[in-house]
Amino acid sequence: MPALCLAVLFFLWHVICKMEIVSAYVLPSPKKVWESFWKMAVSGEAFWDMIISLGRVLKGFAIAFVLAFLLGMLRTMAPASGQFYEYLVQFFRNVPPLSLIPLLILWCGIGETTKTVIIVLASFFPMYLNIVKGFTDCDKKLLEVGDVFGYSRTKQFVKIMLPYASADILVGMRIGLGYSWRAIIGAEMVAASSGLGHMILFAQQMSRTDKVIVGILIIGFVGYVTDWVFGWMIKKLLKGSCKNGWN
């Protein structure tokens, strides 16, 4: 079925171009797009832009995860600390990271820092909120089992809270990864001289709509594949116990 849907889409695209309903500049033919994809693939230019974007995402994502985990843990272990920064978290959660670009360019220039900050901001919140949810939802009855065996707070955390929260943490990471992939493309369109986002904007300025479409296809495809890989890993990690959803 998925293949059929794709085939129909390509067929429509092909027919529209054949009948010249819109100009080839606005919508290049599938053949043209395929040719420029092939050219870009052979020259490696698309590949390197993709690697650069992915690299930025991974860096920002890793920083965001460590931050979210530490803050989430702090909030769980010392709930009083949450009052300290909770409202700040809620405030920034409602600020789209892309709206901070002007400020960030002013402060950090258009170097890597700006893009890293954007990704951190984009992926931090879904991870933080899910991590806190996972930790605070932890079943008191299971924690008591640790109590009766004389577990220390650290051991309680490692042996009960962390495994209990792992499903939520992984879901948060999956959402965070998706968010950061979207954000990096946006950031690269505004403040970058490399990466997929820059590539499609540059192609548009050069009137190369075919390249723009190639770029969009790559962005969608890479996002889809990373999400799929992550989903697959979650399934493997939670094998056996995930079916019952902890309850």
Added chain:
Amino acid sequence: MAGIELVNVQKSYVVEKRNVQVLSGISLQVPEESITVILGKSGCGKTTLLRLVGELEQPDGGEIRYGAVHKTAFVFQEPRLMPWLNVTDNICFGLKKQALDSLEIQSIIYTVGLEGFERAYPFQLSGGMQQRVSIARALAYQPTFIMMDEPFAALDYFTREQMQRELLRVQKSQGASILFVTHSIDEALLLGHKIVIIEEGLIKAEFDLPKSEKLPNLLDEEFIEWKRNIIQNLNVHI
């Protein structure tokens, strides 16, 4: 006599802004190396009492004095297994890595009749099997003091009898002290060296049963006499 001593222990909960006095002054000796059974109707505060002794909760008034230092295990009324661990790992949950003795664990698994399910996860087990895992988890810890909250309530007649026998054996061979909560008179008589009847937050009666070597026969004259005695105290009519 060493052991655990409860002196005028009180506990109340606030339910919907109303203060509910659950225990209103319990004084009790839990002697060493024997089985003390707390018997009472459902809702009379047995679990609460056990949780206080297990230090999972603090009394509002009174005092609990602990005589000897004990390695304590607690069997909850519900299985409370870790859903992400299989049967073996759940049983070893209380153990330190270096204290792991796989032969010992295997024999405990055999004792509770879970051989063949070592790799199974809790959601793949029936309620009774889960409860047996939780009993095994307590036994594997090799405690000298065991608190058990209606541990056999979810088991069928045959398994329950087997587990009761096993508990008596463990108690005798290791000289453990056991504080056992139940609502079953037969079970109380079968296991208890001392039976404490609780009603409306107070101790209604205490019985010291003669220790005998063999498992008491529920049809003995003597046994029936005890049972009649207890039933009178519980104000129940059969």
